[in-house]
Amino acid sequence: MGSAECTNPCRGDGGRVKQKGQGNRSRQQARTENMEKKYKLGPGTQVRKEGFGLLFYTMQGPRLYFLSSGPLLDSKFFEGKRTLGQYLKDRPLSRSQSHSLECSLDRLREKGVLLEC
Amino acid sequence: MTVSEKKGFSLSAEMAGRGLRAPVNVTWEITLKCNLHCVHCLSSAGEVRDTELSTEECRGLIDQWADLKVFQVNIGGGEPFAREDFIDLMAHAHEKGLVTCVSTNGLLVDRSLAKRLAEFPMLYLQVSLDGATEEVNDAIRGQGTYRRILEAMDCLSREEVPFSINTVLTRRNYPQLNALRNLAKEYGAELRVSRFRPSGRGKKSMDELGPHKEQLEAFAEWLERHDRVRTGDSFFCLTSEKRRIKGLDMCGAAKMTCCVSPCGKVYPCAFLQEETFLCGEVRSQRFKEIWDRSTVLRQFRSLEVQSCSKCYRFESCRGGCPAMAFHMYHDISMPDPECLVNLKLGAGHKLQGVRPRTTGSGWNNLSLNKAGLFSPVTWILALLPFS
Numbered sequence: 001m002g003s004a005e006c007t008n009p010c011r012g013d014g015g016r017v018k019q020k021g022q023g024n025r026s027r028q029q030a031r032t033e034n035m036e037k038k039y040k041l042g043p044g045t046q047v048r049k050e051g052f053g054l055l056f057y058t059m060q061g062p063r064l065y066f067l068s069s070g071p072l073l074d075s076k077f078f079e080g081k082r083t084l085g086q087y088l089k090d091r092p093l094s095r096s097q098s099h100s101l102e103c104s105l106d107r108l109r110e111k112g113v114l115l116e117c
Numbered sequence: 118m119t120v121s122e123k124k125g126f127s128l129s130a131e132m133a134g135r136g137l138r139a140p141v142n143v144t145w146e147i148t149l150k151c152n153l154h155c156v157h158c159l160s161s162a163g164e165v166r167d168t169e170l171s172t173e174e175c176r177g178l179i180d181q182w183a184d185l186k187v188f189q190v191n192i193g194g195g196e197p198f199a200r201e202d203f204i205d206l207m208a209h210a211h212e213k214g215l216v217t218c219v220s221t222n223g224l225l226v227d228r229s230l231a232k233r234l235a236e237f238p239m240l241y242l243q244v245s246l247d248g249a250t251e252e253v254n255d256a257i258r259g260q261g262t263y264r265r266i267l268e269a270m271d272c273l274s275r276e277e278v279p280f281s282i283n284t285v286l287t288r289r290n291y292p293q294l295n296a297l298r299n300l301a302k303e304y305g306a307e308l309r310v311s312r313f314r315p316s317g318r319g320k321k322s323m324d325e326l327g328p329h330k331e332q333l334e335a336f337a338e339w340l341e342r343h344d345r346v347r348t349g350d351s352f353f354c355l356t357s358e359k360r361r362i363k364g365l366d367m368c369g370a371a372k373m374t375c376c377v378s379p380c381g382k383v384y385p386c387a388f389l390q391e392e393t394f395l396c397g398e399v400r401s402q403r404f405k406e407i408w409d410r411s412t413v414l415r416q417f418r419s420l421e422v423q424s425c426s427k428c429y430r431f432e433s434c435r436g437g438c439p440a441m442a443f444h445m446y447h448d449i450s451m452p453d454p455e456c457l458v459n460l461k462l463g464a465g466h467k468l469q470g471v472r473p474r475t476t477g478s479g480w481n482n483l484s485l486n487k488a489g490l491f492s493p494v495t496w497i498l499a500l501l502p503f504s
């Protein structure tokens with residue numbers, strides 16, 4: 001798996017020093033790498049479905065994380081069996097929705113709520 | 118769409134305000150049996166009640182919560198360890214995936230119990246201590262308790278059981294906050310300060326023990342300087358913007374939590390165990406049915422303290438603690454008398470002389486808030502610590 005620093009789509013440069021003409025390619029590459037990622041819940045973390053999306057609880061704190069993903073993500077995704085790309089195959093998302101989702105998952109990973117597997 | 122913590126807070130309040138499918142946590146007063154008679158006890162605990170839930174009923178309730186994916190059960194009383202089946206019930210909750218937070222007075226904690234507690238990784242333990250000296254603590258919790266609580270903390274510390282000291286802020290222990298913080302550090306524990314509310318025996322001791330206005334204002338500043346001190350959801354109406362990010366910014370009653378009494382009665386919170394606020398009984402209804410259909414809980418979810426709506430801190434506290442408003446004014450739609458703004462205006466100070474009321478419905482001047490629309494396809498991550 002690529003490191004998060006190199007594949008964070010929330011960063012305009014995809015975590016790299018951008019060379020002229022290379023920005024789009026880096027972003028595309030970052031997106032491709034993100035779609036290959038599988039996630040599972042971090043230690044002491046639980047998740048459940050809510051009307052607005054997903055509610056995460058982690059014992060560290062304890063803390064809550066609200067992810068307003070609507071019906072698009074299911075807690076089963078975090079069993080780590082399918083890549084993000086596989087999971088979203090039958091769920092057409094706009095480019096911006098997909099980008100937001102990748103950012104949110106990455107943020108949760110940074111917080112230790114999710115682990116890449 | 119960016120991830121915004123600040124924005125996330127108001128959104129999280131909005132999301133939670135509409136009511137979750139199940140509570141995030143449930144406060145469970147598992148027994149009223151207690152070996153102490155603290156003068157500020159919110160439940161007026163002492164003798165066990167004949168109608169308390171049986172072991173099987175307790176197990177069934179835990180199973181219901183697990184099915185609903187309730188994350189955490191905060192267990193108090195009474196003294197939970199005074200129930201002979203308590204350890205088994207706690208173990209059952211953990212087996213079902215529920216985290217427990219147990220509040221104890223520490224008197225039954227010895228090396229043997231501490232050893233057993235060390236085996237429960239899904240347990241948070243809170244030991245009540247209401248002063249950094251024998252004189253201050255024992256005046257509230259009873260003669261000789263200070264020494265015994267310290268012995269319990271010593272056992273827990275030796276067995277490496279993580280715990281926090283839980284102190285209810287009073288006018289007597291306010292000057293000892295730094296000493297309490299040091300004491301916690303000495304035992305490898307955290308300090309958690311809770312708010313004094315005039316419910317249970319606290320109604321009678323409020324005039325004598327309730328913190329002064331000046332103390333509450335100074336406490337808000339003290340909290341800002343000591344960001345590792347926990348407050349649970351007690352002081353969200355007092356905390357500064359700087360500290361906000363670390364805690365809950367609204368009353369979670371009916372939205373994220375509720376309370377179950379030893380006899381299985383459900384209330385919006387532990388400080389509102391009054392007939393007026395009875396939401397249902399788990400002996401005759403499924404817990405989910407009560408959570409979804411109780412008129413009381415629905416009204417709480419829509420509660421808006423109208424007179425606070427133009428306040429510059431409204432987004433930070435949404436009117437404060439309805440239980441405080443109820444016990445002081447007998448009206449949950451009144452502003453929290455001890456919020457930072459009311460303290461500065463002097464409203465809270467005037468209340469020092471007001472005795473908690475004991476009659477009335479509590480639903481006077483209730484106004485309902487219509488929740489706005491929220492787009493389900495905006496991806497925003499909201500962070501909401503709640504301990």
